[in-house]
Amino acid sequence: MSTQQYDRGPAMRDVAAAAGVSAQTVSRVLNEHPNVQDSTRRRVQAVIDELGYRRNNTARALVTGRSKTIGVLTLATNNYSRSSLALGVELGAREAGYTVNSVTSSLSTQSVVDAVSRLVFQGVDGIIIAAPLQEAVEQVAKITARIPTVNTDGSSGMGARMVGVDQDLAAVVATKHLLDLGHKTVWHLAGPLEWSDASSRLNSWRRTLQEAGCEVPPELHGDWSPESGYHNGLILGRMPEVTAIFVASDEMAFGVIRALTELGRRVPEDVSVVGIDDIDLAAYSNPPLTTVRQSFEDTGRRAVQRLVAQINNPDISTPPDLVAPSLMVRASTAPPPAP
Amino acid sequence: MSTQQYDRGPAMRDVAAAAGVSAQTVSRVLNEHPNVQDSTRRRVQAVIDELGYRRNNTARALVTGRSKTIGVLTLATNNYSRSSLALGVELGAREAGYTVNSVTSSLSTQSVVDAVSRLVFQGVDGIIIAAPLQEAVEQVAKITARIPTVNTDGSSGMGARMVGVDQDLAAVVATKHLLDLGHKTVWHLAGPLEWSDASSRLNSWRRTLQEAGCEVPPELHGDWSPESGYHNGLILGRMPEVTAIFVASDEMAFGVIRALTELGRRVPEDVSVVGIDDIDLAAYSNPPLTTVRQSFEDTGRRAVQRLVAQINNPDISTPPDLVAPSLMVRASTAPPPAP
DNA sequence: GGCAAATCTGTTATGGATAACAATCGTAGC
DNA sequence: GCTACGATTGTTATCCATAACAGATTTGCC
Numbered sequence: 001m002s003t004q005q006y007d008r009g010p011a012m013r014d015v016a017a018a019a020g021v022s023a024q025t026v027s028r029v030l031n032e033h034p035n036v037q038d039s040t041r042r043r044v045q046a047v048i049d050e051l052g053y054r055r056n057n058t059a060r061a062l063v064t065g066r067s068k069t070i071g072v073l074t075l076a077t078n079n080y081s082r083s084s085l086a087l088g089v090e091l092g093a094r095e096a097g098y099t100v101n102s103v104t105s106s107l108s109t110q111s112v113v114d115a116v117s118r119l120v121f122q123g124v125d126g127i128i129i130a131a132p133l134q135e136a137v138e139q140v141a142k143i144t145a146r147i148p149t150v151n152t153d154g155s156s157g158m159g160a161r162m163v164g165v166d167q168d169l170a171a172v173v174a175t176k177h178l179l180d181l182g183h184k185t186v187w188h189l190a191g192p193l194e195w196s197d198a199s200s201r202l203n204s205w206r207r208t209l210q211e212a213g214c215e216v217p218p219e220l221h222g223d224w225s226p227e228s229g230y231h232n233g234l235i236l237g238r239m240p241e242v243t244a245i246f247v248a249s250d251e252m253a254f255g256v257i258r259a260l261t262e263l264g265r266r267v268p269e270d271v272s273v274v275g276i277d278d279i280d281l282a283a284y285s286n287p288p289l290t291t292v293r294q295s296f297e298d299t300g301r302r303a304v305q306r307l308v309a310q311i312n313n314p315d316i317s318t319p320p321d322l323v324a325p326s327l328m329v330r331a332s333t334a335p336p337p338a339p
Numbered sequence: 340m341s342t343q344q345y346d347r348g349p350a351m352r353d354v355a356a357a358a359g360v361s362a363q364t365v366s367r368v369l370n371e372h373p374n375v376q377d378s379t380r381r382r383v384q385a386v387i388d389e390l391g392y393r394r395n396n397t398a399r400a401l402v403t404g405r406s407k408t409i410g411v412l413t414l415a416t417n418n419y420s421r422s423s424l425a426l427g428v429e430l431g432a433r434e435a436g437y438t439v440n441s442v443t444s445s446l447s448t449q450s451v452v453d454a455v456s457r458l459v460f461q462g463v464d465g466i467i468i469a470a471p472l473q474e475a476v477e478q479v480a481k482i483t484a485r486i487p488t489v490n491t492d493g494s495s496g497m498g499a500r501m502v503g504v505d506q507d508l509a510a511v512v513a514t515k516h517l518l519d520l521g522h523k524t525v526w527h528l529a530g531p532l533e534w535s536d537a538s539s540r541l542n543s544w545r546r547t548l549q550e551a552g553c554e555v556p557p558e559l560h561g562d563w564s565p566e567s568g569y570h571n572g573l574i575l576g577r578m579p580e581v582t583a584i585f586v587a588s589d590e591m592a593f594g595v596i597r598a599l600t601e602l603g604r605r606v607p608e609d610v611s612v613v614g615i616d617d618i619d620l621a622a623y624s625n626p627p628l629t630t631v632r633q634s635f636e637d638t639g640r641r642a643v644q645r646l647v648a649q650i651n652n653p654d655i656s657t658p659p660d661l662v663a664p665s666l667m668v669r670a671s672t673a674p675p676p677a678p
Numbered sequence: 679g680g681c682a683a684a685t686c687t688g689t690t691a692t693g694g695a696t697a698a699c700a701a702t703c704g705t706a707g708c
Numbered sequence: 709g710c711t712a713c714g715a716t717t718g719t720t721a722t723c724c725a726t727a728a729c730a731g732a733t734t735t736g737c738c
Contacts, residue, residue, distance in 0.1 A: 008404060009485075011694055022718050027696060035715055058406060058462045059694030061397045063723050065347060069440075069461075076430060078619070078636065083422030090443050091415060099461050100441050101408070104429050122408070122438050123397045146348070226623040251620065258623040280417070281590065284565040284597040286625035297417065350724060361688050366726060374685055398724030401693050 010051045019047040030055055061123065069099050070307055071119030071127045073112070076104035079224055079251060080279040081296045085130050085152065088300020095301075096308045098125070107194060109136040116143050126307040128152065128300075132194040148310035150303045154196050162320035163303040165294035167197045170325040171204035174246045174274045174292050176212075177327055181272065182335045183244035185214040189232050189256060190221050191248040201248050201276070222252045229255025236271075237263035243271055243336040250275035250282050250291050257285070257332065268334035278328050288330035298323070349390045358386040369394055400462065408438050409646055410458030410466045412451070415443035418563055418590060419618040420635050424469050424491065427639020434640075435647045437464070446533060448475040455482050465646040467491065467639075471533040487649035489642045492535050501659035502642040504633035506536045509664040510543035513585045513613045513631050515551075516666055520611065521674045522583035524553040528571050528595060529560050530587040540587050540615070561591045568594025575610075576602035582610055582675040589614035589621050589630050596624070596671065607673035617667050626670035633664045 016023040021044060028036050029044040047053070061067040072089050074082045086102065093100045101124050105115035113136055119127050126148035133140055133154060152164045178186045188205045191198030202219060209216045220235065222228035229252030236242050237260045247253040253275030257267050265271050267287055275282065278293035302321055309316055355362040360383060367375050368383040375383075386392070400406040411428050413421045425441065432439045440463050444454035452475055458466050465487035472479055472493060491503045517525045527544045530537030541558060548555045559574065561567035568591030575581050576599045586592040592614030596606050604610050606626055614621065617632035641660055648655055 008693090013694080023695075024697095024719080025717060028717090031696085035717090037716065040716080054460055056401075056462070056694050057460060058397055058400045059723090060696075061723095062395075062401055062694080062725095063696045065723080067397065076426060078419070078423040078426050080417070083425075084417040086422075086425070086441070087415060087417050087443065090441055094442070094457075099457065102425070102429055102439050102441050103433070104426065118433075118438065121393055121396060123395070226620050230623055254620050254623045258625060258627070261625055281565050281593050281620060284569055284593045286597060286600055288597070347723090352724080362725075363689080363727095364687060367687090370726085374687085376686065379686080395724050398693090399726075401695090401724080402726045404693080 008056075010053045011056065012053070015044065015047050015051060015053045018051065019044045066125055066311075067123045068097060069101050069122075069124045070304065071101045071103065071122065071124035073115050073119065073127065073129045073131055074102070074104055075131045076106055077224070079249075080277060081249075082130065084296040085300040085303075088295075088297035089128055089304055090300075091297070092301035092304030096304055098304070098308070105131060107132070107192075109139065112136040113139050113143065116140050120144075120147060126150070126311045128303045128307055130300075130303075132192075132196060134194055134196065148307055148314065150307045150310070152299055152303055162322075163306050164197075164299055164320075164322060165325050166322045167200035168204040170276055170292045170294060171201040171246070172208050173325065173327050174276060175205050175208040177290070177329070178244040178246060178272055178274060178333065179208075179212055179214065181244070181333060183272065184336070185209060185217060186244045186246050187217050187236060187242050188219040189229065189236070189245060189247045189252055190219050191224050191252075192221070198248055205246055222248070224249050224251060226251050226255040226258075228252060230259045232256065233259025234263065236260070237265050244333075245271060245273050247273060247275050250277040250279045250289060253289055253291070253332075254281075254285060257287075257289075268332050270337055272333040272336070274333055276325075282328070283330065285332075287332045290330045290333040291328050292325045293328050294323075294325045347395075349392045350395065351392070354383065354386050354390060354392045357390065358383045405464055406462045407436060408440050408461075408463045409643065410440045410442065410461065410463035412454050412458065412466065412468045412470055413441070413443055414470045415445055416563070418588075419616060420588075421469065423635040424639040424642075427634075427636035428467055428643055429639075430636070431640035431643030435643055437643070437647070444470060446471070446531075448478065451475040452478045452482065455479050459483075459486060465489070465650045467642045467646055469639075469642075471531075471535060473533055473535065487646055487653065489646045489649070491638055491642055501661075502645050503536075503638055503659075503661060504664050505661045506539035507543040509615055509631045509633060510540040510585070511547050512664065512666050513615060514544050514547040516629070516668070517583040517585060517611055517613060517672065518547075518551055518553065520583070520672060522611065523675070524548060524556060525583045525585050526556050526575060526581050527558040528568065528575070528584060528586045528591055529558050530563050530591075531560070537587055544585055561587070561594075563588050563590060565590050565594040565597075567591060569598045571595065572598025573602065575599070576604050583672075584610060584612050586612060586614050589616040589618045589628060592628055592630070592671075593620075593624060596626075596628075607671050609676055611672040611675075613672055615664075621667070622669065624671075629669045629672040630667050631664045632667050633662075637662070 012023045012026050016026045029041050090100050103115045103118050105111040128150050130152045151162050154162055175186050190202045193199045206216055220232045222232055233256035247256055275289050275291040278291045282289040282291050351362045351365050354365045368380050429439050442454045442457050444450040467489050469491045490501050493501050514525050529541045532538045545555055559571045561571050572595035586595050614628050614630040617630045621628040621630050
């Protein structure tokens with residue numbers, strides 16, 4: 001390893017010397033303190049521009065104890081939700097004057113704990129956790145006790161730490177849509193139950209059926225991937241009584257539809273399929289996918305806002321920030337086939 | 340804004356005091372210096388564990404001049420390539436002992452320049468630029484002259500700074516596949532030409548047709564989104580002579596296929612469509628999409644490796660790191676319809 | 679035994695900025 | 709004219725870890 005270093009550029013003291021003032025005055029100019037004479041301010045600013053001086057954020061972070069950085073923990077998968085949430089966080093952070101440090105983890109408790117530790121270690125001012133914590137919740141709580149944290153997946157019991165979309169409502173909307181079309185009952189392909197999103201949807205689907213007096217068929221389980229949708233679709237498609245399927249994510253719904261098509265069951269004539277997420281491709285699938293829209297990008301933004309509020313006031317206490325989803329009716333759902 | 344701060348936890352001097360040694364010795368233990376007596380090392384380590392001490396990375400970065408952080412610049416869109424490249428970068432960075440700072444920008448020169456500045460300002464050790472630079476290249480070069488940089492979109496003239504997939508080859512493979520099936524010629528829906536990926540593909544498509552002695556139809560232009568694919572598909576689908584389309588991204592290809600279907604043109608019986616990327620959903624579309632696979636995740640990883648090499652040796656000089664793509668033949672391509 | 683080299687540990691200076699405090703100057707009010 | 713306070717600027721201490729240097733001990737070898 002070479003010891004050569006890239007040039008660090010001028011420091012505050014260089015600017016101070018060139019402008020004939022103290023470093024503190026330069027600092028005041030940079031931080032827009034009121035009590036600096038206009039002439040001084042202009043002189044210092046001129047030198048800053050001339051030397052191309054940029055404040056060293058590392059030094060600043062050290063002395064202020066604030067890095068102006070927030071950490072985001074996501075799962076190491078490339079799905080739509082992860083990606084758009086990360087985008088929302090980044091945009092929100094920029095608006096709030098923060099930069100984003102991203103880490104990923106796998107589903108294991110150890111991995112999640114490690115990832116959170118890495119963020120804390122890195123010196124972030126706050127953390128957004130967009131991964132399921134059911135298993136790891138206690139150990140993570142130990143680490144995050146001293147640092148502002150927001151979750152986008154979790155029970156609403158988390159209070160100020162919870163931001164997201166109302167998953168119960170999403171499942172109700174999807175299930176009811178299918179029942180309203182005249183289906184006798186609705187089958188469900190659930191996501192991994194480590195995700196509270198997935199288990200909320202499962203429970204709400206079940207409750208909605210019960211309240212409507214419908215039979216509750218056994219649910220199937222996938223892992224959010226199109227592959228798992230395909231796999232489960234091959235099973236569902238073999239059962240003639242299945243006419244309506246509520247799939248816990250659009251990406252799995254794509255796989256389900258593909259499997260149904262291969263089995264010769266037409267969507268929506270024979271089987272109706274509804275997804276959740278409204279990914280960009282949902283409107284362009286064949287047939288276009290009826291789904292429940294939830295904006296992950298917006299969730300990311302709101303998570304940042306809430307996090308920043310916590311950073312500025314650690315004692316803040318507010319109810320969970322849940323947003324209502326909306327149904328996007330497209331061509332993948334229709335009334336059941338005539339018997 | 341509250342002035343309350345979260346606890347910083349113990350510092351090295353606290354550990355030193357508790358262990359009855361100097362701070363420097365604690366530092367040596369942490370950095371695994373060889374010349375520390377075993378008994379001392381164990382004693383210090385015990386205190387570290389007991390106090391839950393964690394080294395302050397900000398202070399470390401300040402004194403070493405290395406933040407062990409790399410920056411990634413992507414465009415503020417939520418498409419597959421952006422997301423999987425970011426994932427690859429994150430995974431590669433973790434393997435190399437770095438954390439990742441993400442920023443996004445829009446296509447404008449100013450926005451790209453700002454984004455790069457933010458990264459430098461933030462004190463990253465190196466930058467991965469996954470956005471088109473044609474316009475901004477000079478101004479960005481000024482900023483990145485003093486900091487290791489790797490591009491994943493750019494001409495191969497960038498040498499050690501370039502990592503990616505061979506886009507020329509990808510376009511050749513896609514176009515030839517359609518010609519080999521017997522199509523008289525191949526139409527092309529290109530990406531935004533600010534992206535060198537897009538313009539490489541366009542040029543190679545054109546050259547391949549010319550070399551095969553085929554007529555070169557006028558190309559159409561999209562913006563990578565499924566919407567733009569749909570829009571252009573409505574145009575292409577109206578022309579009876581169009582039997583083969585090479586689309587510059589899978590997401591646009593989804594839109595094209597949807598439009599063709601709506602116009603009553605069957606894929607692949609009437610029109611063959613081939614995409615590029617091999618996104619997760621490609622195998623599960625209706626029909627499954629023939630495409631040219633390029634692993635963005637792998638590109639992200641390789642970009643990190645190259646970047647770290649540059650960080651450790653700023654004078655390193657190596658050829659561009661280009662990887663060959665591979666054709667994934669699925670059901671969206673077939674021989675042309677009998678005349 | 680004696681001197682050099684290697685091993686272990688400590689002290690001091692440093693990185694770049696900001697907070698807290700101190701000093702200077704001008705002016706407002708009586 | 710004098711006190712007081714505000715405006716402006718500077719000085720010093722601090723954040724926390726590491727590099728460079730130095731001192732103290734031990735080991736090795738002739």
